[in-house]
Amino acid sequence: MNAHLNEQQFGELILGTGNEEIARHIEACDLCRAEADSVRTAISACRQLANNTAARDEIFWARQRLAVRQRLARPRFVPHVRWVATAAMVLVVSAAFLLTRPQPVQRANDDAADDVLLQQVQSDIERDYPAALAPAVLIDEERNSALSAGAGQSSNH
Amino acid sequence: MEQIAATEMADVQEIAGRAVADFGDFDALVLAEQRRIYRVLLAMLRDPDAADNLTQECFLQAYEHRKRFRGECSVRTWLMRIAINLARDHVKSRRWQFWRSLFSESVGSEERVEPADPRASPEHSLLARERLAHVSAVVDSLPNQQRAVFVLRFLEEMSIEEIAQATSLRPGTVKAHLFRAVSAVKGHLKERKNQ
Numbered sequence: 327m328n329a330h331l332n333e334q335q336f337g338e339l340i341l342g343t344g345n346e347e348i349a350r351h352i353e354a355c356d357l358c359r360a361e362a363d364s365v366r367t368a369i370s371a372c373r374q375l376a377n378n379t380a381a382r383d384e385i386f387w388a389r390q391r392l393a394v395r396q397r398l399a400r401p402r403f404v405p406h407v408r409w410v411a412t413a414a415m416v417l418v419v420s421a422a423f424l425l426t427r428p429q430p431v432q433r434a435n436d437d438a439a440d441d442v443l444l445q446q447v448q449s450d451i452e453r454d455y456p457a458a459l460a461p462a463v464l465i466d467e468e469r470n471s472a473l474s475a476g477a478g479q480s481s482n483h
Numbered sequence: 484m485e486q487i488a489a490t491e492m493a494d495v496q497e498i499a500g501r502a503v504a505d506f507g508d509f510d511a512l513v514l515a516e517q518r519r520i521y522r523v524l525l526a527m528l529r530d531p532d533a534a535d536n537l538t539q540e541c542f543l544q545a546y547e548h549r550k551r552f553r554g555e556c557s558v559r560t561w562l563m564r565i566a567i568n569l570a571r572d573h574v575k576s577r578r579w580q581f582w583r584s585l586f587s588e589s590v591g592s593e594e595r596v597e598p599a600d601p602r603a604s605p606e607h608s609l610l611a612r613e614r615l616a617h618v619s620a621v622v623d624s625l626p627n628q629q630r631a632v633f634v635l636r637f638l639e640e641m642s643i644e645e646i647a648q649a650t651s652l653r654p655g656t657v658k659a660h661l662f663r664a665v666s667a668v669k670g671h672l673k674e675r676k677n678q
Contacts, residue, residue: 333663333665333666334662336662336666337661337665337666338662340665341636341658341661341665361673364669365665365669365672368668369668371615372638373637375615375619376526376634376638377522379525380522380525380534382521387517387518390513390539391510391513391517393539394539394542394543397539397543398509398543
C-alpha cells in the first residue's frame, strides 16, 4: 500500500477492526502512525473529560433516584392529556365537517324542483302545439264544432 | 463513579435482568445505570439540567414500558436506546434551543473539569487543554447521529452491534458515522498542527 490510509481504513484502524494490510501500512508509515496516535490521544482525553464533566457527588445521585421513585409514584397525566387533546381535535373536525356540508333537506327540495321542471318540459314536448297558441286552438275547435252543428241542421232541412 | 466502575458487567446484567423480571428491584437498576445514562445524555446535550431530567424520564419510560422488553438486546442497551430517543426528541424540540445554547456556554466555561497531567509543564498543560477544548468542540459540532455513535463507541466503549441496537441503525451505518466522526477529529487535529 503506497498511498496513505483513506477515511474508511483510518476509521477501521481507530475502531480496532483494521486488517493486516492496514497494520502493515501503519508499521511502515510514520505520518499515518502519528495521526492515529494523535486521534487516539484526543479520544482518550475526550473520554476523560466526559467522565469528569458528568462526575457528581453521591447526594446528586441519591436525589435523582428519589426523584425517579417520586415520579413513578405519581400518576402520569401526559398520555391522558394527549388522548384527550386528540379526541377533542377529532370532535372539532367532525363538527366542522357536519356543519359545513350541504343539508340533506335542501338537497331533497332541489331534487323535487328538478322533477317538476322535467315534468313540465316533458309535457311541453308532448303537446301538438305551443302553450302560447292554446287559446287560439280552443277558439278554432269551438268554431269547428259550431260549423259542424250548423251543417247538420241544414242537411236535416 | 468508582463504585460503578468496579461493578462487573455480569453483575450489572444480572441486576438489570432481575429488575426487569421483577420490577420490585427497579431501584437496583437505577442505581446501576443512572451514572452511565446521565453521562451519555450530558455528552450529547451539553445541558446538565436536561441530562438530569431525561435520565429520570429514561427510567420512568423503562418502567412503564417494561412489558415491551422482549430480551432481544441487553437491558443496558435497551435503556440506552430509550435515552438516545429522548435526547433526539429533546434536540428536535425547538423550545429548548435557546436554553440549551445558554447552558452549553455555562458547561464550557464553568463545569468542565479538564484533565491535566500534574507532571507536565504549565506550557504543555495549557497546550493540551487548548487541544482538548478544540477536539471537544469538534465532537460537539458533529451532526446528532454522528455524535451519538461517537459518544457510545469512544466514551462508553459499546460495540458496533450494541450501538446499532441502541440507535436502531444498521451496523454498517454505525460504522460509516464513526468513520466520518473520526475523520472530522483527525482533520481538525491536522488543522491545529498546521496553525
